[in-house]
Amino acid sequence: MNGFDAYRAGGHHAVHGWMQAGLLDFLTAIDQHQKEMGVDGAVAEIGVHHGRLFIALHLLLSDGERSAAFDIFDSQELNIDQSGFGDRGVFEQNLRLHAPRTADRALIVPGDSMELTGAGVLERLGTRVRLFSVDGGHWADIVCHDLHTAADSLSPGGVIIADDVFNQSWPDVCVGFLRFLSERPEFAPFAVGYNKVLVARAEDAPAFLELIAARSAELGDRSKRQELDGHPVHVIGMPKPRPVLGNAPKPAPRRRWLGLKAR
Numbered sequence: 039m040n041g042f043d044a045y046r047a048g049g050h051h052a053v054h055g056w057m058q059a060g061l062l063d064f065l066t067a068i069d070q071h072q073k074e075m076g077v078d079g080a081v082a083e084i085g086v087h088h089g090r091l092f093i094a095l096h097l098l099l100s101d102g103e104r105s106a107a108f109d110i111f112d113s114q115e116l117n118i119d120q121s122g123f124g125d126r127g128v129f130e131q132n133l134r135l136h137a138p139r140t141a142d143r144a145l146i147v148p149g150d151s152m153e154l155t156g157a158g159v160l161e162r163l164g165t166r167v168r169l170f171s172v173d174g175g176h177w178a179d180i181v182c183h184d185l186h187t188a189a190d191s192l193s194p195g196g197v198i199i200a201d202d203v204f205n206q207s208w209p210d211v212c213v214g215f216l217r218f219l220s221e222r223p224e225f226a227p228f229a230v231g232y233n234k235v236l237v238a239r240a241e242d243a244p245a246f247l248e249l250i251a252a253r254s255a256e257l258g259d260r261s262k263r264q265e266l267d268g269h270p271v272h273v274i275g276m277p278k279p280r281p282v283l284g285n286a287p288k289p290a291p292r293r294r295w296l297g298l299k300a301r
């Protein structure tokens with residue numbers, strides 16, 4: 039079992055954070071597709087907290103690739119919306135535990151993401167980013183800024199993983215996300231699920247959408263085709279519907295089939 043599979047199978051349970059494990063089945067599909075298509079670059083995240091998603095991305099690195107973790111970490115006075123609370127010490131400990139042989143390939147950059155730009159990412163990493171998670175500040179201006187940073191440093195064939203776009207606890211995130219889409223029509227969402235929206239360049243989105251739909255069918259995941267702001271998207275990891283019955287009469291109990299043959 040490689041490091042990623044071990045992390046998916048159980049390692050992630052030991053890392054505090056918000057990444058839902060079901061997402062990992064889809065990240066591997068995207069990673070494999072990128073490798074088949076010759077897409078390379080770094081992996082990166084803005085807003086790593088203790089590294090729950092970052093470590094999964096890092097474990098997908100090919101030889102020679104690097105990762106970058108951007109967070110305000112110990113300057114939590116800058117965390118104006120109190121979304122998580124990065125802790126560099128805990129993060130580095132988790133990374134060394136789950137990726138002992140490659141932990142030194144992670145570039146850790148403390149600071150406010152509002153000071154970071156796509157050019158700054160490229161300068162620090164010396165390469166574009168093929169998987170970029172955006173999960174830092176949860177206010178519209180920050181979300182939109184961070185998505186621009188990801189878009190400006192994305193590899194051709196790269197994917198942005200936007201967090202909390204439909205999370206009712208963070209209503210401003212969807213405002214920032216939709217603003218980004220209107221400012222960058224060359225990007226399009228292609229999948230929604232596990233509290234993430236996946237975004238690629240518009241010309242790459244249809245192939246990623248089919249990839250996600252196929253993976254979802256393979257897994258027997260509950261999913262459906264929908265639209266998001268005029269773009270086709272595949273909704274994955276849908277919870278089973280639980281109707282609210284209120285005062286409606288209870289449905290009659292289902293009869294058990296006793297297997298008696300009619301005479």
Ligand SMILES: C[S@@+](CC[C@H](N)C(=O)[O-])C[C@H]1O[C@@H](n2cnc3c(N)ncnc32)[C@H](O)[C@@H]1O
Nearest residue numbers: 055056085087090091109110122124151174175
């Ligand atoms: C919800 S947590 C991230 C969760 C993480 N991605 C995971 O997989 O569990 C949000 C993180 O964003 C960081 N953060 C908040 N505002 C930020 C900002 N303006 N710049 C950089 N990081 C920020 C916080 O310190 C926190 O670690």
